[in-house]
Amino acid sequence: MASLSSRDDGETLAEIEERHAADHQSFLAHRAFFWAKMAVFIALFVIVTYLLIDVEPRHNGGSWYGYALGTLGAGLIVWLSWLGIRKRRPTPGSWSLKGWTSAHVYLGLSLTVIGTMHTGFQLGWNVHTLAWVLMMLVIISGVYGIAVYAALPQRLSENRREMTREQMIESLAAIDKQLKSAAQPLSREDTDMVVAALEQDVLGTGVVARFRGPDRHDATRSALDHISTSRAYDDDASDLAQQRVRSLLGKRAGQIDQIRRQMRTKALLEIWLYFHVPLTIALLAALIAHVVSVFYYW
Amino acid sequence: MTFLIRTVDHTATGREIVRDREVEGSTLTIGRATTNDVVIADLAVEQHHVSAEVDERGRIALEAGSTRDFTFDGRKTTSVRFDPAKGGRLTLGLSTLAFAREPDGRTLVTVTQEEREFGNRDAVRRFDLASAMPSKRAAAWISVLAILIAFVAVPIWTNLARTDKQPGADGIDQVAWDASWSTGRLSLAHHALENNCEACHVAPFVSVRDDTCLACHQDIGDHAAQNRLAAARGPMSTGDALLWQVADVFGKEGPEACTTCHTEHEGAGRMEPAAQQFCSSCHESMDARLADTALGNAHDFGTDHPQLQALVHVELGSEDLTRVTLDGEAREDHGLRFPHAMHLSSTNGVARMAGNLPDYGEKLVCADCHRPTDDRNGFLPVAMESDCESCHSLVYDKVGTTYRTLRHGDVAQMRADLIAMDRAPRSPITRGLRRPGEFKRGGRYFQDFGRPTQNYIGIVRALSEGGVCGECHIPTGAGGEASVMPVFQRNHYFLNARFDHAPHAQEDCTSCHAADTSDSARDLLLPTLTTCRECHQGAAAREADVPSTCAMCHSYHPPSFRRREEGPQSVAPARVAGLARSGMGSE
Numbered sequence: 011m012a013s014l015s016s017r018d019d020g021e022t023l024a025e026i027e028e029r030h031a032a033d034h035q036s037f038l039a040h041r042a043f044f045w046a047k048m049a050v051f052i053a054l055f056v057i058v059t060y061l062l063i064d065v066e067p068r069h070n071g072g073s074w075y076g077y078a079l080g081t082l083g084a085g086l087i088v089w090l091s092w093l094g095i096r097k098r099r100p101t102p103g104s105w106s107l108k109g110w111t112s113a114h115v116y117l118g119l120s121l122t123v124i125g126t127m128h129t130g131f132q133l134g135w136n137v138h139t140l141a142w143v144l145m146m147l148v149i150i151s152g153v154y155g156i157a158v159y160a161a162l163p164q165r166l167s168e169n170r171r172e173m174t175r176e177q178m179i180e181s182l183a184a185i186d187k188q189l190k191s192a193a194q195p196l197s198r199e200d201t202d203m204v205v206a207a208l209e210q211d212v213l214g215t216g217v218v219a220r221f222r223g224p225d226r227h228d229a230t231r232s233a234l235d236h237i238s239t240s241r242a243y244d245d246d247a248s249d250l251a252q253q254r255v256r257s258l259l260g261k262r263a264g265q266i267d268q269i270r271r272q273m274r275t276k277a278l279l280e281i282w283l284y285f286h287v288p289l290t291i292a293l294l295a296a297l298i299a300h301v302v303s304v305f306y307y308w
Numbered sequence: 309m310t311f312l313i314r315t316v317d318h319t320a321t322g323r324e325i326v327r328d329r330e331v332e333g334s335t336l337t338i339g340r341a342t343t344n345d346v347v348i349a350d351l352a353v354e355q356h357h358v359s360a361e362v363d364e365r366g367r368i369a370l371e372a373g374s375t376r377d378f379t380f381d382g383r384k385t386t387s388v389r390f391d392p393a394k395g396g397r398l399t400l401g402l403s404t405l406a407f408a409r410e411p412d413g414r415t416l417v418t419v420t421q422e423e424r425e426f427g428n429r430d431a432v433r434r435f436d437l438a439s440a441m442p443s444k445r446a447a448a449w450i451s452v453l454a455i456l457i458a459f460v461a462v463p464i465w466t467n468l469a470r471t472d473k474q475p476g477a478d479g480i481d482q483v484a485w486d487a488s489w490s491t492g493r494l495s496l497a498h499h500a501l502e503n504n505c506e507a508c509h510v511a512p513f514v515s516v517r518d519d520t521c522l523a524c525h526q527d528i529g530d531h532a533a534q535n536r537l538a539a540a541r542g543p544m545s546t547g548d549a550l551l552w553q554v555a556d557v558f559g560k561e562g563p564e565a566c567t568t569c570h571t572e573h574e575g576a577g578r579m580e581p582a583a584q585q586f587c588s589s590c591h592e593s594m595d596a597r598l599a600d601t602a603l604g605n606a607h608d609f610g611t612d613h614p615q616l617q618a619l620v621h622v623e624l625g626s627e628d629l630t631r632v633t634l635d636g637e638a639r640e641d642h643g644l645r646f647p648h649a650m651h652l653s654s655t656n657g658v659a660r661m662a663g664n665l666p667d668y669g670e671k672l673v674c675a676d677c678h679r680p681t682d683d684r685n686g687f688l689p690v691a692m693e694s695d696c697e698s699c700h701s702l703v704y705d706k707v708g709t710t711y712r713t714l715r716h717g718d719v720a721q722m723r724a725d726l727i728a729m730d731r732a733p734r735s736p737i738t739r740g741l742r743r744p745g746e747f748k749r750g751g752r753y754f755q756d757f758g759r760p761t762q763n764y765i766g767i768v769r770a771l772s773e774g775g776v777c778g779e780c781h782i783p784t785g786a787g788g789e790a791s792v793m794p795v796f797q798r799n800h801y802f803l804n805a806r807f808d809h810a811p812h813a814q815e816d817c818t819s820c821h822a823a824d825t826s827d828s829a830r831d832l833l834l835p836t837l838t839t840c841r842e843c844h845q846g847a848a849a850r851e852a853d854v855p856s857t858c859a860m861c862h863s864y865h866p867p868s869f870r871r872r873e874e875g876p877q878s879v880a881p882a883r884v885a886g887l888a889r890s891g892m893g894s895e
Contacts, residue, residue, distance in 0.1 A: 067571065067580035071491070074551050132575070137459040137488045175432045193351050194340050198376070201340075205351045213434035220440060273435055280437040284444055291448035292455060299459035303489040306464065307509035308516070308559075 038156070040112035049116035053123040060127045069130030071138070072304075079128040083121060084297055087145065090118050091290050115156060122149055137303055141296040148289045155282035162279045169271045178272065182212065182265045189258045195251040203233035204255060212266050215273070221281075223274035224267035234259040309334040309362050312410060313346060314418045336360040336417070338398075338405065339373060346419060352401035360407075362415065368392050368407060392416075459488055467512065482506055494572055495579035508572075515559055521566040529866040537564070540590045540598045569864075581859035584608065584847040588858075603804075609856050610845030616837050618801035624782065625793040631803060638832040643795040645780050648823035648833065651677075661699055668698075674817040681799075684810040689797040692716040702776065704766075705729055714776075719791045722777070726767045727760060734758025801834060805861040 038046075056079065065073040071080055093114045097107060125145050133139045173181070186208055193204040207230040219226075237256050243249045311331040316324055337344040341355040348357070356373035363369060372378060372386040379399040380388045390396045393409040402422040410416050433439060466484040486505045494502050501507050508516050522528065531537060544552065544563075552563060561567075569582050588607030595605055604614025617631045620640035632638045651658050654671040662668035668676055677695040679688045690696070693716060704726065705712035712729075715721045735758045746752040770776045771783050771790040781792035800807075818824050820835040844860075845852030 064585075066583045066586070067574060070571065070574070072571070074554075132492055134490075134492055135488075136490055137455075138491055140455075140459070140488075175435050179431045190351060191349060194342075194349055195355075196351075198354060198374075201351045208351070213431055213439075215440065217437070217440045220437065269435075276435055277437045277440075281441075284437070284441050284447070287444045288447035288451060292451035295452040295455040296459070299455055302460055303463070303486075304491075306467075306512050307486070307489055307505055308513060 037108045037111040038115065040108050045109075045113040045116035048113075049120035052117070052120045056120075056123050056127050065130075068132075069127070070132060071128050071130060073130075076128055076130060079124055083124045083128050083145075084301065086117060086121050086124065087293065087297055090114055090121070091294060094287065094290070115152070118149055118152055121145065137296065137299045141293065141300040144289055144293040144296050148286060148293055151282045151285040151289065155286060158279050158282065162275050166272065166275045166279070169268060169275060171268075173268075175272065178265065178269050179213075182262065182269065185258055185262045185265060189255065189262065192251060192254045192258055195248060196255060200233075200237055200252070200255070203229075203236045204259070207233040207259065207262065210266075212269055213273070217277070220270075220273050220277040224270040226270075228266070230259055230263045230266055234263060310414045311336050311345070311360075312414045312416045314416060316418060316420045330414070334362045337373075338400065346405065346417065348400055348403045348419070350401035350403055350421075353403070357400055358398065360417075363389075366391070366393070366409075368396070368415065370398060458485060463489060464512075467506065470506075473506075473510075490573060492573040493576040495574065496576060497579055498572065499576070513559075515561065516567050518561060518566050521570075531864050531866070534564075536598060537590075540594050540601075542590075542597050581857060582864060584857045586858075587862070587864075606858075608846030608848070609858070610841060610849045610852065613837060616805075616834070616840070617803070618832060618834050619803050620798060620801065620832060621796040625784070625786075627796065632832065634832065634834050634836050636836050638834070639830045640832045641830055642797060643782060643793045644829050645782065646829040648826040648829075648831075650827070652824045658699075665698060674821075674823065678817075680809065684813065685808050686799050687809070689799060696780070700776075700780065705731055707731075719771075719777075722770070723767055726770070727763050729763055729766075730756055733762055734760060802861075806863075807861070 059075070060069065063075050065075055070076050093110060096110055099107075125142055129139070129142055133142065189204060189208065193201055196204065207228075210229045234256065237252055237259065241249075241252065243253050309332070311333075313329050313331055315327045315329075317327075318324060331345045336346060337356060337359050338346040338348065339355050339357040340348060340350065340353045344356065354374055354376050357376065358378050359371050359373060361369045361371070367389055368391075369389045370378070370380060370387065375386070377384045377386045379385075380390075381397055382399075388396075390407070392407045392415050396407040398405040398407070404420050404422075406416075406418040406420070408416040408418070462484055463486040466482070467486070470482040472482075483506050487503065489505065490502075508520055510517070510520055532540070541563075543549075552560075556562070569586060570579060572579075574580065584607075591603070591605060592607035592612070593605055594601055594603065606613045616634040618634055618638065618640075619629045619631050620638075621628070621642055622630045622632060622640055624641040624643060632640070650656060651672050652674075653659055659671040662672045662676075663670050677690055679695070680686070681688055692700070697716070702714040702716060703711040704714055712725075714725055734756050737757050737759075742748055743751075743754070747754060749756075768775075768790060770778070771792065772778050773783060775783075777783070777792050781795070784791055784793050812820070820839055821833040822831075823833050826833055843853040844856040845854070847855050847857040849855050
């Protein structure tokens, strides 16, 4: 048993190294950009054949070439949609989920060429163009998704500054607790401002507010402005309390900004799926409508 | 008086901590300030919010310390008096102060505080966009249902449920919402069918049938018999055969179907004529497969097209038409003498005469004699009366100030008119005698009783080579009597093609018709293929002035009702080109 494991260790060191490298390799670069090359080849092949094949009177989804591209495109759309189910079953190998995702991304991009050439650039206000538009929107949202996945996680971790989300919330709660006791000696008017700040629901904001991000003039900043505006801070008890509240409000605003930045980055990172997924399902329906209508009125 | 203050707090695990303390005196102050008897650390509470005072009867009066009110037993107020024995609840912010009377006479005030949670673990989830967005699943289902209902269910249901399923160009749109199925606008010719999809798409999942097209297009003739078409086409290429096999599986009618060539929904405009390759695929080397064809091979007008042939009268006086090749040497014999060059000269007597007549210019031009048809497509036959007679006068007599003219086109009438002409000089029947008065020569009642010898001489002279008739016509004695050969004018020459003058209007006549150098009326002044090719080249010849497909001159479908053995009228191309064809003119 020992010899077996030691032999394994010796033999597979390079392999382990390689596997680790592969583990950290992006799905975009999977198998040395195999699917990227495949997609470029498919796109170029379609463009060249589109230019070479003479369809009279002009290119049309209803020519033999149009039907061929349409069949290919419809098959691709169904297969690409399958990722939504496939992703729940991670498996290793060349059909690993990473490989599958890599193919999904690149073949999805090549679909812009296949689908558009299938239309023969004959677009109009009809169910056929609806399918094409939905397809393009799905692809565009997917491209956005890849772009933010490449750029935003970095920003997300920079903003966290080693804090977990729980810690951010707890930090805010701690500040609030201090603020509550620190504000006790304050006048009615000041207290109202602090109460308004404390009652603010930082996390329960709507979609639009999430994208607006930090540095907004909210109740905390209003309180901060109010308490700091043209006040002389003396050493008496009242003024000391105000100073303390002011510094706590400052901390609170900073913490809210961090939370909001986190929420905005997360929103930017997650929003595409709210388009990509429902639009894909809508596209499948439009594809059915497209194919049925074409053959129904053949 | 003693107040018993009972504070109830909760630990983090939820366990209650109850603390009791006593406050001596009849007044209890409640507020945020630490100097109060009951301190409520709630920012919603005033520094000195309420004071409670027990009167001599044991009742408690609650008074607000400022204008800010408080809630007592669920009602907002600034002042209230109550009996603690019956209980009472004062609410300030999150704290509740319940008043009661202890058996020993002390007033019990129980202070409880509502817990507010911050930073629980559920809050972490609220970082995610999902907490603010509508569900993906709902959006997907709604769009799927909307699309399938609007674009599948409604059109199919209304298509299947309509009562009268006869195809027809008229009537309202029976199938609802099927406009969304249209892949593009129909051609202008089919514009009326735009919203009537079911007129052509008769049965579900069945491609448009020829029968449907022919229901309206009844006059379309066959290009050739089916067996000859098949022979001319030859075997299909492997690729084409495969494609047609696939098409057959899907129920397409086949290569001869109308829709094979005539695709629709390509956008408003004219339906595009078939491409050159469509014709040339058979006609390029058709003689090899169809040995008995009279047609020459052709696949491109610019590079491979037989010499043009014209249908003309080659035998003088004969009605028969013969096709002659327009090789520049072609001759016809329509029965007229008409040297074009002489008439178009700018220096000879013709030009002088034209210059002297008010309706002509310095010399004759083509348009002086050749008048176009109303549609500018061709020319009317030349008529003696309107086109020749202002020079070639048929005047034979003058009476007073007016002239008597022979009637053109009727030799017997001419003969009769000349015989009856009573003013030709005649030999007097008597000599030396003169009639008197108004009966004498030149008088009003003069009558010449001499022999009309000159009249007959005039007839013979007119019908002779140099005579007034023979000037243009060819005299003949056939039939025993002097006459002229009949004349046959044609206004169209092509058997299998059409020509339209209107698009050529900007050209000079002589750029195609070499009339200015033709000394003989027998010259067939039609252009040769070479002349046409100066502008017209094949469809692919982009550098040519006019890249020309076969369909510019030829029609695939001869209209069945006009096609005859001699086939003078090939009007079909006119239909293809969308131009009206003149029915005017005669042989």
